[in-house]
Structures are given as structure tokens and as C-alpha cells.
Amino acid sequence: MSLKFWKPGTAGPGSSLDRDTQNEENVVQSTLAYSSLSIQSQRERLPIYKHREKLLYCTDKYGVIIVVGQTGSGKTTQLPQYLMEAGWASENNVIACTQPRRVAATSVAGRVATEVGSLLGDEVGYTIRFEDVSDKQRTRILYMTDGMLFRETLVDPLLSRYSVIMLDEAHERSLYTDLLLGVLKKIRRKRPSLRLIVSSATLDAASFLDYFSDTTSPNDAIIVSLEGRMFPVEVAYLQQPVPDYVSAAANTAFEINSKHGPGDILIFLTGREEIDRCLEELSELAPKQVTCSMIKIISDNSSRTPRSAPRLVLLPLHAGLTTEEQLAVFEPAEKGTRKVIVSTNIAEASVTIEGIKFVVDSGFVKIRVYNPTTGLASLSTVPTSVASAIQRSGRAGRTSPGICYRLFTQETFERLPYSTPPEITRTDMTTPLLQLKSLGIDNIMKFEWVSAPPAESVLRALESLFAAGMIGEDGRLTPVGQKVAECPVDVGIARMLFSSKDFQCGEEILTIAAMCSVQDVFIIPDGAQGALAELERRKFTAEEGDHLTLLNVYNAFTRYGRSSGWCKSHALSFRGLSRAVSIRAQLKKYMQRFNLPLESCQGDAKRLRRCLVSGYWRNGARWVGDGTFRSVRGNRTLYVHPTSVLFTRKPRSGWVVFHEMEETKKTQIRIITEIEPEWLLDHGHRYEDNRVTTNAVAVG
């Protein structure tokens, strides 16, 4: 198959990027293609320096500055330093800069500390969950995850220690960025001296400007644009759509290898299955391959490859890989070889690989979508957005000019949505609403969202909070709701922690809560090794179900010295279990603060399971003859997830509770424990009675 690409006359679709930008006067033209001078190490030569005075002037005169700048403009590292030099961090004021990801917060803080000549954690620091490398008195510039700053609002609702807050990567619209935008707009009314810097991509700048320029403060916000330090990236579109973008991606990479000079290739697909198939097809195109390891396939020059073409080094990249496997993509290609990295969306923003000259973009992405009507989350493959396509193509221009091959037509590109719907519109709002209520924001409908969550989502969340006893009939927080709002866990898990006092099983529930908060700790590879891993897993199996199995795993992990070697020999994830240890330690502090005893149930599994029901009572299910379950609420057909120990056995009592359900091809339940049906009745009645009363009041 030969694919026909078409390159528009100009470099990149830059001219069409500004169609959404209304405030032209304030916007310095910024396009994907920007010719760079040679890379300078002195920060004075960073393009942002030209805008230093303007940025400081705007920070003086305006409350909200929307900064538009590409990767490489230096905004994240330089802007906080300019602000500090200009005195914004004097008198014990702190300049905060939030990031959606932990690695970004830590690595940027390290770089800036070096530039400032500070020890990390002294004048420049960072705060992420489980790690606070900052000094309460001395730190002037603080990088942090957006979730951490939002958490801080629960303790200090006016965020009074900060003079300037920069929300970096705001265009990504993470859940916490959106919550912070709403809360910070409110804070600025009470504390106008607080400066807000919102870092955004070109496409979203106008909507942020609208959001902050309301009638009460029409001239409070301004857009400032910075050039990026990117090399030009040529964009090629398919002339005709293709039926199978996975094959098309493999073919395109193969053709790039035959026709173009040096430079690595990055392919964007949606998931592990597609990545594996693409790697397979690529190795078939170059048949004399040599498989070096599970993750690295080197293809030799084949008859179809011109003599001059380099050999291909094929590398998968997705979050399911171990750390070592992920690190392989950063190793420079050996002489005479060319790397082909076949990746999920992880390479779009989370992971940056230098030396990429060619990007192949499938135009699709897998996103998690929450259905508030059914309460089900599902993963669906959807077309990417314009913003995403631009971000992906930009990955080709980090170290030299590059080319991006889009596996769709230009007409398709022009019909793409500008951006992916913000997370807040497609996620369960139960915990976020509890936290907003804890901040004193009771009228959720009147809260000024940048993008409002769907009304059904809000109603469902309120109903869950009421059912869990976190809010009363008046919609206000109950005393337990106030406490739970501070805990970094789901409300169901929090209820279990609180009722562990009655069942005298705090020790065990704490462990289970931590283990339920990490991703699957069992590593089951394909093939023969998978069968061995299954045997390892059986060693931990508790017949009561997955919760107790997870408890066994955790206890064994700590008993054998928390060693990575032990994990490897038992097919367990060291990363996951170490994280569980941290989470458990954190939750333990909350339990101590709330005077919840840390008693052990001394092996009494019944007490433990009754305690689980206190958190999961709305997640009950009943076995039916054909091997599936029916949910107590909604009578939905549920399939057991293959990772469950109940996948292969029928529960003796016929009844279970489960941690979560998710829609894939079928509705599946994960982390399941067998229960006695009458235990469910301990919890439902009062809630149902209340609901009848509430409805009667509403009707009356």
C-alpha cells in the first residue's frame, strides 16, 4: 500500500489557528512554525526575555494575565524568576506555579533552583503528594501540582501566602485546574491584590479572557503572547481517508525510512493493542528482523529497503510498561539505525523525547468518559482535537525542522473540535463537590465554572453524597462530611475508614483502602510467562475475594522487606506496592487526626467484610446461573473482570460487593468480595426512608 500525502503550501496550518482569538490587538502572532536561532544556554537569549518588561507591566496593572506561549518559550522557568526579581516575593510572599503532573513540578523546580543558585527546597522548592521539598519561611518560588494547591484552599481559603499564582498548562483543563480557576476567580473578588497568570495555548486564550472579563471587572484581564523556540514543522495530510490507521502508520514509517535522511519517528496510536499490531506490521515490512528482547525489535535491511536506509529500532511506549521499558525510548539510536517509537497519548505531553524529526498522527485518542445517567465510566476511542494535533506535530520540531504526517485529510482536520472536552465535564463529581462544599461553596449551580459539568452529573453526585451521609437534606455538609472532604479518597472508602471503629478492623481497612487506590499490582504478561505469573498470584488468593487477596499481598510485601526483587519473583508491581505504602501512611495520619482506632481484626474476615459493606453497600450484586451478576441497583448484567479471584469461582452465598464497575465491551466489575445479603440491609433502609421523605417534601 502506498499512501498519498499532500502538503499545504505554507508550513503548517498556522494561519487558521487564530480564528478563535477575538482580542487581536493584544495578541502577538504566534504560529507553529518559528525559526529559531541557535540554542543559547544563557537565559537572556530565551525569546521570553524580550517580553520581560511587558510581562511585569501587565502583572502590575492587571489582575489576570493570560500568557500564550509554546513549549520552549521559557514561561514556566523564567516568568516566576522575573516576578521574584521585581519584588513579588518580598515580605514573605510566595509565587506559586502549578503543573498538572508531578514530574513537571519536580523537574522544573530543579532547573529553576539551579538558575537562581538556590538549593532545591530553599529559595525555590516544590510540593507534590508525599513530597514537600520546600521551606515554609524561605521558599519564594514554589512549583506544585494543581491538586496540591486546590487542597491548600481547604486549609487556607484565601491562599493568603501567595502574591502571584501561575496556572501552567491551563489549556489541558485538568480537573483541578478547572476547580482552581473557579475558586481563584472568587478569591480575587475578596483579595484583588492576588495576581493570576494563566498559561494557555493559542486556541483557548480568548475563552479564558472572556471568563475573567465579566461585567464587574471588564478590564482586569489581558492576553500576552510569546514566541516559542520551535523549529518549523511541515504538515502533510492524506489525500484520501484510510480504513485502517494502524497499517497506514506502519506503512508511513516504512516509507519515511526509505525516503528520508536521519531522524527518529514518533507514531501516535490509541492503546496497547494497536501499538503491538503496528510493531508487528512494521517488522513484517522489514522481514529480516532480529528480536533482541521483549521490547526491542531491530529489523535488518530487507530486500524492500534501499541499501542506504537505516535499520529500524522499534519501541513501544505506553503507561503499562515498566519504568525500564519506558526508559528505552530515551536511548539514542545507534549509528546506522533509526528509532520508531509507537506511543499512546503519553508522548503528547507527559513524556518528551528529543531527536524526533517525523511524527505520524493517527488522529485518534482514547479518553475516559463518565456517563452520569448510569454512573458508568468507559473508555472510548474518539478523534483528537485541533489543539492535540498541533501539540503532536510540535513533537517533530524540538531539535530540528521536522515533518508531521497526519493520517487523515485536511477536510477532517478542519472539522475537528478545537479541544478535548475538559475533564470536569466527563468525570464523577462526587468528591469534587464535597470539596467545594467544604470550601463553603454550597450553591453548586451558581458557581462560576469555566466549563460547567453536566447537570445530571451534579445531581448524581449530590445524591451519592446524601446517600453516604456526607450532606444533609438541606444540602449542607454533615460533621462527617466535613472530615471526609479532607481525606484524599473516595467517599465510599472514607466511610469504611470511619466505620472500621465499629468493626474493630482499622489496621486492615487502612491497607485495603490504600491498595484500592493504586492500579493493579499484579503483572500478568502474555504467553508462557503469564501462566507462571498466574500461579504466583494464586499464592495470595483469599477465598473471600479480592479485597482480602490485596491485603495478603500488601502484608507479604512488607513482611519481606518491601524489596523489588521479591516483587519481581512474585509477578508484582514494585512501583504500585510502594505507592500503596505511601498512601497508607498518609491515610493513617487522617485516621489518627479523627481519633479512629487502629485495631486489627485478628483474622476475623467476617468483621472485615461487614466493614467493606458499609462503604460499598450501593455496589451490591447477585450471582445468576449463567456466570454473570446482576446489580442490586438497576438490575444491570455485570461481568467479572478477568483479574478478579472470583473470575473462576462462584461465591458461596451468591452475593458480592464490588469496588468499581466500568463499561468496556461489557459492563465489568473489579475488586470483588463475597458477602451475606442481609449485611446490605443494614445500610439501605435509612437512606431509602430519607429519600422518600425528601421526595415528599419536594412534591409537597
Next chain:
DNA sequence: GAGCACTGC
């Protein structure tokens, strides 16, 4: 009878 986009507290 068979599965896992990516973050974050």
C-alpha cells in the same frame, strides 16, 4: 470465559 488512554490528592 479473558483485559489495561492518561493524570492527580
